Amino acid sequence: MADAADGKLKDLSISQTKKSKKDGAPKTAAKKPQQQKKKIEGAALIGIDVAKEDDLGEWYQQVITKGQMISYYDVAGCYILEPPSYAIWENIKSWFDAKIKTLKVRNAYFPIFISADNLEREKEHVEGFAAEVAWVTKGGKSDLEKPVAVRPTSETAMYPYFARKIQSHRDLPLKLNQWNNVVRWEFKHPMPFIRSREFLWQEGHTAHLTKEAASEEALQILEWYAGVYQDLLAVPVIQGTKTENEKFPGADYTTTIEGFIPATGRGIQAATSHCLGQHFSKMFNITVEDPNSKEAGKSEHIHVWQNSWGLTTRSIGVMILTHGDRRGLVIPPRVAEIQVVVIPVGVTAKMTPEAKEDLYKKVQSISDDLKSVGVRVETDYREGYSPGWKFNDWELKGIPLRIEFGPKDAEKGQVTTSRRDIDNKDEARGETKVDDLKEAIPKLLEQIQSDMFSRAKKAYDEHRVQLTNWDDFVPTLNGKNVVLVPHCEGDKCEDEVKAKSARTALGDGVAEDKQAPAMGAKSLCIPFEQPDGGVKEGTKCINPTCNTPAKSWILFGRSY
Known part of the structure; x- marks a missing residue:
């Protein structure tokens, strides 16, 4: 199934000139003298030392590694998703999974291996993936009698099952979804999240009695895909239909959401929902008796109408490229693993142990209050690091909101807040009464979410x-x-x-x-x-x- 990974798998690398390291990490291009001068002034050792507008490829590599989104792996083009990025995927999964279950879509799992006979059964479909299919040719030390493919997508794995499962129009609609991984062994420049040899996705496969029912579902799924990007990731998209050249191989037509990366001026396919028509049902002989013909005293069989639709972890890469800035990641509150970090400030060597303990208790109380209203909070009590170092560390990781609380704040009964999404640090700061936090902080997080989307949409509209x-x-x-x-x-x-x-x-x-x-x-x-x-x-x-x-x-x- 083609989706954000694009059925034809065009070149996705940011830098056309960069090669890949053996472990899959892009090399850092040599900087020209004028580029050296453009390095971010005062960048800490932990921070980003190249501007996004100067070298997007190097900036992206630093942001996703220093921001602890991914770690490199010893198989080129494969990456470790660290907890912060996987948490974003989990939040997407929870939201979307709840949506599709309202359509009575059920989750299942099919094996990662596909027989050569099944994969090659549908030649038009396979042509879109042939160059990227990974084949298993050995089991232990023995050659396999017939190689098996590692799934690039699951139509050919699932549809023989559909043919067995669907025996009557009463078995329709059949709606299954998988949350799984797929492998496309391509040889172009890898780019974590955007282009990798293995990635996570969901792939929905459904069968319907009528064309109208299939079309209605395909559009509803596309609307929810737009919701993932716009409502969760604060990334604007355009909904539409692919041309004949760009549609999914074997589909009647493909609907799509298309994003935009302002830093490069390039479009990016975000997710797709395909009306497959009866193409695959004819290939795999998925038929039912036409209930209308039976009523008319006839006995005719018809092929079912099918859909497939998919969304991948590419969505995380699009989010990073859209919102990230010179200080690192900027993560929308609705998907962030940590929405708020609370940092005690004003702790000095002269502070008594009792005063320090009292301050920390108040910090913990602030954290507990926010957790009680559903805010995902982290407190930073790390010793040996200055508040400024901690600020930079959490900004690098893109945490949407920072709360600072010290002795002077305690006297005033307030906290100081700092929004990650606003570049001007003075404009990003605000003050909130401690007694108002339960109501004010959730509202502020929603404002951050809304403002991030508005800025990104304005950029897309203007370009x-x-x-x-x-x-x-x-x-x-x-x-x-x-x-x-x-x-x-x-x-x-x-x-x-x-x-x-x-x-x-x-x-x-x-x-x-x-x-x-x-x-x-x-x-x-x-x-x-x-x-x-x-x-x-x-x-x-x-x-x-x-x-x-x-x-x-x-x-x-x-x-x-």
Whole structure:
């Protein structure tokens, strides 16, 4: 099933020029003299020492490792998800799992191994993954009689089961979901969360009696995927349909949510929900007796209508790239493992043990009060570290809100708060009465969540440019934008647009940002919300050599 990992698995690396270390960690590119000067002033040893805007690849590597999101592993392209990142995945899982269960989707688990016969049974489907399939050829020291594949997706593993399980229209709908891992043994530059050889996801597979029921479910799932990004991760997305070129192999059509990375101006596929039609049910002979034909005195069998849909841990990478800043991670409160850290301040060598114990008791009371209203809180009593060092450490990890409490705060009956999402440290600070914390802190966390989404949406809106003139196409892309253009929806024309907008096709006479990716623009989606209700009659396709009427506005962009 194609999803955020993209069925065709295009190049996802941030830096086109970086190679991979043997353990999968990208090498740090040599800095030019002017880049050395741009290193963040005063960066602590534990902090990020390169600006996001100067070297996104190096910045990303530092943020995810120093922020304790991942650790590298001795198999290239595979990574250890540390507790803070896995907690984000757990929060996504809890939210989405509750949603799909309202549709009576049930969780199951199918083996990670798929027989060669089953995998190769559906050739059109396999073509999208063939280059990335990992095969097991030995068991111990013995060669296997037939190699078995490590699942790149589970259609071919699950649908023989569907054929056995569905014997009557009364067995429909059959709705199963897996929370599992998949392996795609690709050889392009790895990038943790965004592109890896093994990743976590959920994959839903359902069978329905009618096309209408399948279509209704596919759109509902897509709406919830948008909710994961927008309501939980504070990342804006555009909902739409993939073009014929970009749809999932074997599907009737693919619906998608498309995100945007402002730092690179590139689009990114966030999750997909596929209407598979009857393609797989015909291949795997999943049929039921048509209840309507039986009522008419006939006995006809029909193939069921199927869907598949998936969301991956790529979502965490998109969140990091969207919100992270020069100080490290910025994690939205709704998914953060720790929402608030409480740090005692004003503890000096002259403080008596009794005064220190009293302060710590009050800090613990603040923590207990917040926990009682559902806030996820950590207290930092670490000895031997200054408050400033602790502030930097928690900021690096992206904790949404810091509470400082010292003797002077105790006298005033208040705490000092500092929001992680606001870059200006003076503007980030505030004061709250201790007696008001149970009500005020949850409200402040929700405000942080809302403000993070608003800022990200504003950036996406400003970098989504509508145009009709081909001469503006590449310069607009080079301005770190995606473009909404009229297009004929022809697959060959789409290929031409991609080829014409690639760096190699532009020639020396075209002014271009040399930092821009070399690839051309591909179609991201046909947005559900069409400008002005759709293209006006007589509007031509953006491709100057096409000379065909446009059918819809299509979002194009360089993409991960």
